[in-house]
Amino acid sequence: MFILPALAFLAMLQVIAEKEERTKIVKTEIDWIFVIIAVTFLIISIRDITNDITGFANYSNLKSFLLPVILSISFIPCAYLIAVFMNYEMLFVRLGFYLKNKGDLRFAKLRTLQKCGLQISKIRTLSPKINSLYNGSTREEIKDIIS
Known part of the structure; x- marks a missing residue:
């Protein structure tokens, strides 16, 4: 509930920080915050997948992952x-x-x-x-x- 508004606020700060040369350091710091958050989400996802591989690797999830690919290719x-x-x-x-x-x-x-x-x-x-x-x-x- 708190992560999405915080990420949206950081994204807005990043856009504003890109505008001027004197705020480039703020943009760099926000970029690093996004990298850390992305790596954290990736590690948590990999940990949860390895803990419950049968819940992840099933036919229903396969259909959910392949449907957008199939629809895109057929379009x-x-x-x-x-x-x-x-x-x-x-x-x-x-x-x-x-x-x-x-x-x-x-x-x-x-x-x-x-x-x-x-x-x-x-x-x-x-x-x-x-x-x-x-x-x-x-x-x-x-x-x-x-x-």
């Missing part, structure tokens, strides 16, 4: 697909400004999807090239620019 493909979608969205909105003919716009979008696939680097490489498109661009010009 990576989702985040990547969202990034790909956002890059395509920005590119397609810009294409809509350059090409007013719906058929040409659809052709340019399909051509872009075929060329870039799910590779963000290719989408970003293609992005500045579409600036040379205009409302009267022919499909041959679109094909040359998006190739």
